[in-house]
Amino acid sequence: MNPVLKLILEGEPLTTAQMGEVLGMSRDDVDAELQKLRDEGVLLGWRPVLNPDFDGEDCVRAVIEVKISPERDGGFDRIADRISQFDRVESCYLMSGAYDLLVVIKAQSLQRVASFVFEKLATVAGVNSTATHFMLRAYKEQGHLIARPEEIDAKPAVSP
Structure with missing residues (x-):
């Protein structure tokens, strides 16, 4: 490296x-x-890794499973590129398995996530279905464990 x-x-x-x-x-x-x-496109940028519980703003994070129909001559790429252009989208990945794309978004409320899904994401040509999952709690973020000092002292080192 x-x-x-x-x-x-x-x-x-x-x-x-x-x-x-x-x-x-x-x-x-x-x-x-x-x-x-x-x-060379290797370094896209860098930023500090923030604890999502204390990022300075109230927000909701969600992951959305998206099933799409690939386009002729464009496959999944054109649709994924379109979805990636939305400001609300933090990450977008082509996946193997039960769905095609995994989209990570952040919004100020559950309603704003829902609005994004039905007003923006679901209206993209080629999107067949979505399944939204709300992130409730983070335990690790980009390789960093999220320590919760109040819980560390409260739990015994070894369970009986």
Whole structure:
């Protein structure tokens, strides 16, 4: 793996000068490597991983299973691209199994999620059905366990 990319993925946020110091590279070399990663489409961006329980705003997160009919000459890609363009969509994945796409969204309320599904998602040509699942509690987010200090002290280390 590219050392600059590895440092970004595994380390704390650093300036390019700090990255260069850690990696034994000049700041200009790090800047050039970052630009190369952007140009190649490897590095799409980075941001801190936030605890969804404390992200500063009241919101509802949902995953939506979407069954679609693939388009001639476009397959699933064109429909997935259309769905991915909606601002409310955080992630969209082509899946194997009982449904075709898995769409992750965030909204201010259950009603706004429902409105998105029936006003936007269900009206996309090629969408056959949807099944919405609301996220009730997060235990791990992007590889990070979500610690709940009040629960850690309340539970015994070993169950009887």
